[in-house]
Amino acid sequence: MNISVLTIDGPSGAGKGTVSRAVAKRLGWHYLDSGAIYRSLAVAVLAQQVELTNSAAVVAVAQAMRLEFACQEELQIKLNETDITAQLPSETTGNAASLIAAYPAVRAVLLQKQKDFKQAPGLVADGRDMGTVVFPDACYKVYLTASSKERAKRRYKQLIKKGISANLEQITQEIDARDKRDSERAIAPLVAAYDALIIDSSDLMIDQVIEAVLSLVR
Numbered sequence: 001m002n003i004s005v006l007t008i009d010g011p012s013g014a015g016k017g018t019v020s021r022a023v024a025k026r027l028g029w030h031y032l033d034s035g036a037i038y039r040s041l042a043v044a045v046l047a048q049q050v051e052l053t054n055s056a057a058v059v060a061v062a063q064a065m066r067l068e069f070a071c072q073e074e075l076q077i078k079l080n081e082t083d084i085t086a087q088l089p090s091e092t093t094g095n096a097a098s099l100i101a102a103y104p105a106v107r108a109v110l111l112q113k114q115k116d117f118k119q120a121p122g123l124v125a126d127g128r129d130m131g132t133v134v135f136p137d138a139c140y141k142v143y144l145t146a147s148s149k150e151r152a153k154r155r156y157k158q159l160i161k162k163g164i165s166a167n168l169e170q171i172t173q174e175i176d177a178r179d180k181r182d183s184e185r186a187i188a189p190l191v192a193a194y195d196a197l198i199i200d201s202s203d204l205m206i207d208q209v210i211e212a213v214l215s216l217v218r
């Protein structure tokens, strides 16, 4: 059966999560937050006090972890039956995720978990390599970006709203470092698929971005 996939890739804080969730809801499609999978692995690795630099040990954690996703109003994630949703958004988790996401063997283990989200009637997949590696045959591809200053501001507001303390200057530096690492890694780097529609959301309202993405699908 032909299941439609819409991929939304881009750097941290470009608004992928908000846009992807809204578009998935409007279309009645499933939603894959692939960053949450890398973040969940980071939580598991940190909890087990495995060195982030020990790639073989990180791969072993990835192979053993059992993830369950429940999508009500908010995405809820259980790791080996424990709810870890609250631990996912922090910058500590994001930075650890970005470090371990650079290991090819880690990406190989997590690939099938992501592909399994492709189910009828359709899927909106959000990440860095959705249109290039995980779903290269997707019918619709978007690369959503924004200036790094704007993205840092958005991430800052998001964290504060969730009750997580944050420092704008530090977030700007961390976002720049994470983008650099994600873009320069040898495997599945952050790059727009050649056939993706590129949207710069720096000066757009979120509703305008959602409409632009929906009109691509319609």
Ligand code: C5P
Binding pocket: 012, 034, 035, 036, 038, 039, 094, 097, 098, 099, 101, 102, 126, 127, 128, 129, 130, 178, 182
């Ligand atoms: O999107 P999010 O900030 O939750 O992703 C956390 C980290 O996970 C990213 O900085 C990136 O290194 C990694 N990631 C990835 N490939 C994806 C999604 C996320 O490498 N498809």
